[in-house]
Amino acid sequence: MEDARDALDRLDAEITQCRRCPRLVAWREEVAATKRAAFRDEEYWGRPVPGFGPHRAPIAILGLAPAAHGGNRTGRIFTGDRSGDVLFAALHRAGLASQPTSTSRDDGLTLTATRIFAAVRCAPPENKPTPLERDTCAPFLHREMREIAPDLRVVVALGAFAWAAFWPALRAVYGVAPARKVPFGHGALWRIDGAPALLGCYHVSQQNTFTGRLTPGMLDEIFARAKQLAGLT
Ligand code: SF4
Numbered sequence: 001m002e003d004a005r006d007a008l009d010r011l012d013a014e015i016t017q018c019r020r021c022p023r024l025v026a027w028r029e030e031v032a033a034t035k036r037a038a039f040r041d042e043e044y045w046g047r048p049v050p051g052f053g054p055h056r057a058p059i060a061i062l063g064l065a066p067a068a069h070g071g072n073r074t075g076r077i078f079t080g081d082r083s084g085d086v087l088f089a090a091l092h093r094a095g096l097a098s099q100p101t102s103t104s105r106d107d108g109l110t111l112t113a114t115r116i117f118a119a120v121r122c123a124p125p126e127n128k129p130t131p132l133e134r135d136t137c138a139p140f141l142h143r144e145m146r147e148i149a150p151d152l153r154v155v156v157a158l159g160a161f162a163w164a165a166f167w168p169a170l171r172a173v174y175g176v177a178p179a180r181k182v183p184f185g186h187g188a189l190w191r192i193d194g195a196p197a198l199l200g201c202y203h204v205s206q207q208n209t210f211t212g213r214l215t216p217g218m219l220d221e222i223f224a225r226a227k228q229l230a231g232l233t
Contacts, residue, residue: 002119002159003055004055004056004147004148004150005055005201006054007097007147008051008055008144008147008148011050011140011143011144011147012050012051013024013115014140015048015050015140016047016048016049016050017047017048018048018121018140020136021122021132021133021136021137022051022131023125023133024120024122024123024124024129024133025122027068027122027123027124028046028047028048028068028072028122028123029046029093030146031044031046031068031069031072031123032044032045032046032072032073035044036069039069039073042073043074044072044073045071045073045074047073047122048066048121048122049066049071049072049075049076049077049118049121049169049171050077050117050121051053051077051093051115051116051117051144051155052076052077052078052079052111052115052116052117053111053113053114053115053116054110054115055115055147055148056113056116056148056151056153057111057113057114057115057148057151058113058152058153058154058230058231058232059096059113059114059115059152059153059155059156059226059227059230059232060095060114060115060116060117060145060148060152060155060156060196061087061114061115061116061117061153061155061156061158062117062118062119062141062155062156062157062158062162062165062166063077063078063116063117063118063158063159063162063203064118064119064120064127064158064159064161064162064203065118065119065120065121065122065123065124065127065129066118066121066122066123066130067081067083067127068123069081070083070084071118071123072122074103074104074105075105076102076104076105077116077117077118078102078116078204079102079103079104079105079107080102080103080104082206082209083203083204083205083206083209084102084204085101085102086140086204086209086214086216086219087155087204087219088100088101088102088103088109089101089216090216090220090222090223091111091114091185091223093220093223094220094223094224094226094227095112096111096112096113096114096223096227097109097110097111097112097114098110098111098112099123101103113230113232114150115144117141117144118141118162119134119137119138119141119162119165120133120134120137120139121140122137127205133170134161134165136214138165138169138172140169141165141169142168142169142172142173145173146172146173149173149174149196151165152196153196153197153198153229153230153231154196154197154198154199154226154229154230155196155197155198156199156200156222156223156226157184157198157199157200157201157205158201158202158203158204158213159184159201159202159205160184163184163185163188163198163200164201166198168197170198174194174195176192176194176195178190178192182198184200185200186200186202186214186218186222187199187200187201187221187222187225188200189225194228197220197229199225199226199229200221201214201218201222202218204219
């Protein structure tokens with residue numbers, strides 16, 4: 001029987017070949033061809049970006065989508081951009097990442113007990129997928145959550161888009177739904193028996209980290225709470 005590691009490898013391979021959203025396929029490939037000047041000598045990934053981290057992960061971090069010159073360039077989620085710098089530094093302080101930086105797929109970074117993925121796997125123009133693109137990509141998230149479900153205890157949603165993407169995944173994988181709409185907030189926590197907890201965190205975008213809306217201390221509190229919910233402390 002196929003184990004979770006094999007199933008995730010197969011899913012990752014399938015995701016990287018996907019061309020279901022014409023607008024996003026065109027955009028990711030155009031960005032990969034035109035490049036940003038600072039990366040003109042690099043070969044861009046230019047494809048959908050799969051999840052990253054071990055198959056046994058009590059903590060999941062759910063983002064929005066890869067960045068045009070970050071994940072879409074390097075092929076690894078939150079890798080090679082300022083958002084990732086902030087996120088992986090925090091994960092390293094929390095003991096969940098082997099190093100504080102994430103620069104390329106072969107930089108040696110490993111995660112402990114944590115898997116990172118996005119609600120939409122292709123970089124969207126202006127970081128804004130359409131509702132149709134979000135729904136078209138959702139089955140990949142649901143499959144990935146299903147594969148790690150036996151160990152999964154908490155999902156950290158980075159921003160309101162990821163928070164909203166969690167509920168259909170919860171219904172699809174666990175067959176449960178909240179009784180009423182649960183608003184997103186930094187530090188907001190939703191829990192129910194038999195499913196992972198959902199913990200809200202402001203997105204690690206430059207818009208939030210440069211303005212001080214999200215500080216390293218606030219991220220440390222979120223990951224300390226996530227570890228506690230995951231039974232790691
Ligand atoms: S966003 Fe998702 S469904 Fe759409 S092309 Fe990319 S991987 Fe495929």
